[in-house]
Amino acid sequence: MEPVVVLTRTDTSETGRAAARWAEQEAALRALPLRAPDAPEACVAAVTVGETRAVTLLDTVPGPVVLVPDGYADSRRRTDVVLGVDAREPSDAVLGFAFGSARLRGARLRAVHAWALPPEAAALPFGVPEEDRAGWEDHEVQVLFHALRPWRAKYPEVPVFEDVLLFTPAEALLHHRSRAALIVVGGPPGVVVRTLLRESGCPVAVVPAYGG
Template sequence: MGRRPGEVVLGIDARDPVGSAVDFAFDCARARGVRLRAVHAWALPASASAEWPFAVPERDRATWEDHEVQVLADVLRPWRERYPDVPVLEDVVLLSPVQALAHHAAGAALVVVGSAPGPRSRATVHALLNEAVCPVAVVPDDSRP
């Protein structure tokens, strides 16, 4: 019995997606005939640690997470309509982007990330390249100068 091909994992900041990376990830998943896992990593708002220094109540964390799930679904909607033949798993995780993507890279055929200008994006991409155990495609953001 042959090994089932791994999925394509897309690292996406749902608040500021790199459209060229999303296009590339959907194209790769379609070409390979595999599922696309869209991973949106998020963090609790800074106000949460000030308000609850020991632990955030589950009810509040769940409310914030539900909002993040909706933000990701909204941003992916145009691509899901453009690529109806690509199965998509939306994955919202309360981890750093590098932790979330490195975890999913273990079973992936490819990890796709966008490269936006700025030190945070460069640091994330660099760390991911050191952690990932599968190929990583870094797609430049062609919408910004």
């Protein structure tokens, strides 16, 4: 069965039109048909696209869902695909979707790994020495490097920028929102997804984190 890009029912609002345009562009990039949810033929959705108010899709659609936020507008500054990656438990499904999306767009992939100080840091009486913090950060950089290495080999044409940030996951991704054409994260949805939909200003792809 041929995969398609599915556009959920939208209205004539600015956000509805933006979601429809995004779905049309995605279908063109993937060279796939674009279908509405009430199309009679059976199909397999490569991507399902909707407005942020259609957030319930994240609980019902088994594949990748892209939600286009209120007020979204294309910008030439938005050139990157931004990936939120859990480098310790990387998901093949999420990484594959992000690398594939970057390749389709001829875009740079920004792979963002958020980390936190280990529990023992809280017990240090005079704060965290810079040497210790740098050592922990170097370890996080290596963890991300190893998580991405097989995907760099599979997609050698995709330029990858790795970023390891001592932020919460949402803060780390929002740090790159001004240049994000698309933010890709794993599901199931939670506080990170809700924050991105509210504050990122760009389409957010939520990919079920199975298969890795």
